[in-house]
Amino acid sequence: MIWLRVVRLFWQLSPSRVVAYTVVSVLSAVVPAVQIGLTASAVQAVAEAIGGQAGAREVALRDGFALVGLSLAQHVLGMCQQYLDSLLRLELTMRVGEMVMRKGTLLDLQQYEDAEAYDNLQRAFQESSGGRIYQVFTQLLEAVRELITLVTVSAVLFSWNPWIALVILLSPLPSVISHMVFTHKAFEIEYDRTAERRRIYYYQYLTTTDHSFKEVRLFQLGDYFVNLYSNAVRTFFQVDRSLARRQSLIGGGLGILSVLASSGAMLWAIHEAMSSGQVGRLAGYLQAIGSIQVSAHGLLLGIAGLYKDTLFLGNLFTFFGLPERQIKGGTRPFPQKLRVGIEFRDVSFTYPGTDELVLDRLSFRIPAGQCVALVGQNGAGKTTVVKLLTRLYERTGGQILIDDVPIEEYDLDELQRNMGVIFQDFIRYETTARDNIGFGRIEARHDTERVARAAASGGAEQVIDGLPHTYDTMLGRHFEEGHQLSGGQWQKIALSRAFMRKAPVVILDEPTAAIDAEAEAEIFGRLRTIAHEATSLVIAHRFSTVRIADKILVIQGGRLLEEGTHEELLTADGVYARLFNLQASGYLTEAGQR
Numbered sequence: 001m002i003w004l005r006v007v008r009l010f011w012q013l014s015p016s017r018v019v020a021y022t023v024v025s026v027l028s029a030v031v032p033a034v035q036i037g038l039t040a041s042a043v044q045a046v047a048e049a050i051g052g053q054a055g056a057r058e059v060a061l062r063d064g065f066a067l068v069g070l071s072l073a074q075h076v077l078g079m080c081q082q083y084l085d086s087l088l089r090l091e092l093t094m095r096v097g098e099m100v101m102r103k104g105t106l107l108d109l110q111q112y113e114d115a116e117a118y119d120n121l122q123r124a125f126q127e128s129s130g131g132r133i134y135q136v137f138t139q140l141l142e143a144v145r146e147l148i149t150l151v152t153v154s155a156v157l158f159s160w161n162p163w164i165a166l167v168i169l170l171s172p173l174p175s176v177i178s179h180m181v182f183t184h185k186a187f188e189i190e191y192d193r194t195a196e197r198r199r200i201y202y203y204q205y206l207t208t209t210d211h212s213f214k215e216v217r218l219f220q221l222g223d224y225f226v227n228l229y230s231n232a233v234r235t236f237f238q239v240d241r242s243l244a245r246r247q248s249l250i251g252g253g254l255g256i257l258s259v260l261a262s263s264g265a266m267l268w269a270i271h272e273a274m275s276s277g278q279v280g281r282l283a284g285y286l287q288a289i290g291s292i293q294v295s296a297h298g299l300l301l302g303i304a305g306l307y308k309d310t311l312f313l314g315n316l317f318t319f320f321g322l323p324e325r326q327i328k329g330g331t332r333p334f335p336q337k338l339r340v341g342i343e344f345r346d347v348s349f350t351y352p353g354t355d356e357l358v359l360d361r362l363s364f365r366i367p368a369g370q371c372v373a374l375v376g377q378n379g380a381g382k383t384t385v386v387k388l389l390t391r392l393y394e395r396t397g398g399q400i401l402i403d404d405v406p407i408e409e410y411d412l413d414e415l416q417r418n419m420g421v422i423f424q425d426f427i428r429y430e431t432t433a434r435d436n437i438g439f440g441r442i443e444a445r446h447d448t449e450r451v452a453r454a455a456a457s458g459g460a461e462q463v464i465d466g467l468p469h470t471y472d473t474m475l476g477r478h479f480e481e482g483h484q485l486s487g488g489q490w491q492k493i494a495l496s497r498a499f500m501r502k503a504p505v506v507i508l509d510e511p512t513a514a515i516d517a518e519a520e521a522e523i524f525g526r527l528r529t530i531a532h533e534a535t536s537l538v539i540a541h542r543f544s545t546v547r548i549a550d551k552i553l554v555i556q557g558g559r560l561l562e563e564g565t566h567e568e569l570l571t572a573d574g575v576y577a578r579l580f581n582l583q584a585s586g587y588l589t590e591a592g593q594r
């Protein structure tokens, strides 16, 4: 039950405020019934006082003052309700945002890389403002409040004349039913549009973000995406317009029935007042007709809203219920320096939900303190090796050993803390240069000397010296005073982040793709220097990077094809030699043409 979970969430937020809000809501729900009773009594007393009846004047005055008191009470209750409402809403927004972010950090990479799971995550994130949760909570209270009002007002009316009461009570039904039917229809239409809506947001995203601007402008794709957007939105509009038209016709027709029923009740009440002399009751009936119509509408629409919003909220609670950190580690501490090295022994891997064998009994060794390069065509499985070594995924066969110990035996946090990894799609943090490097070891980011040493190792020293506030310069263009870097400069900063970690294992996936040849040679010179302390794995396509490695592994289709030093592999004249000569001849031709 989603609404129960919503109530529980509010209860955890602040039990006292939830109790106060409920009490205030219930009290304000009984006000209309008391008001109707008092109005009827006051009007009756006035009529009797005019007729000269003894004591009627006092009753009229007493009821009048009671009505004044009731209005004041209603005002105070309204104020309390508004205050509690804002407070709960603010707390909830804070809390749900925090919960969603924390949960996001506790999931496994698999949940981000699978298309369907990712869609679900995105749907849940759309609810992360907490707006809908709050709506469900208030709708729930609103429904309860309207129900109490309906029951109490009806009790007063039934005590006067059950038949008139029944007509008044049922009069809103036709228009409420038509409203509910159309709300449901609109919801169904909107629900079926989820996929199309995402596409529409995507067209908007492509035409309004810095990330895509260059291509969209230069390939002149703007009109194309705007047209796709307009066509989709226009189709929505036609469907919505036809629904609105039907709603006006049918809803309007049924609404007439409601008006006729309440008018009939009113005429009946007038007739009864004339024959019984109970003018007060007439005033009561007239007030009750309005009150009941509002409450019946409120109640049924509240229920319809609850139904719709709980459907959407299902996504968020499913997200909260997702399993966390399914990849488990052991208790063994990670070595501060590897003695033996890393070994992949017959490792196989298939991504969850697929049946393609991405790694097929892959075996290799990275001896401690050495720098090993992994080479292979696009899709050969290189990044997958890194994902398994860093335990972002669990291998499906074979064994991965670090210092002869199966990787699963190491404490997972320790293992990940002791690997300095930079992926191909590293993050460009829109924050200061210090943070960008310091995030490699978050607790040491204020240690300027360490950050500077990391920057030197990653070749980012000059980049930072050229920034207006050196380490305290904001990078990127999203925030004020942001300073944009070039692709290669960003990569140097990211590399420095990996060095900031001072980890015994360093893994660099395409670390110098955007860096010029000179800087690359320098960075790798330094990588060799630190290699005595660290064991490193470098993935690269450029042979200028690869050749400096102590050992090169060539993989194809998830299997090890060749292994050796640059010279050994050239002598062997296999795939590596062919690829190397291909790249070298490219350079030679280029040089010859110049």
Ligand SMILES: Nc1ncnc2c1ncn2[C@@H]1O[C@H](COP(=O)(O)OP(=O)(O)OP(=O)(O)O)[C@@H](O)[C@H]1O
Pocket: 113, 114, 351, 354, 358, 376, 377, 378, 379, 380, 381, 382, 383, 384, 385, 424
């Ligand atoms: N999350 C995933 N789910 C399913 N298949 C995947 C996933 N990630 C990668 N693959 C598939 O696994 C294979 C190996 O991918 P991987 O990223 O390891 O290649 P790579 O050697 O690093 O390639 P590149 O040189 O292009 O970076 C590819 O066929 C790819 O389609």
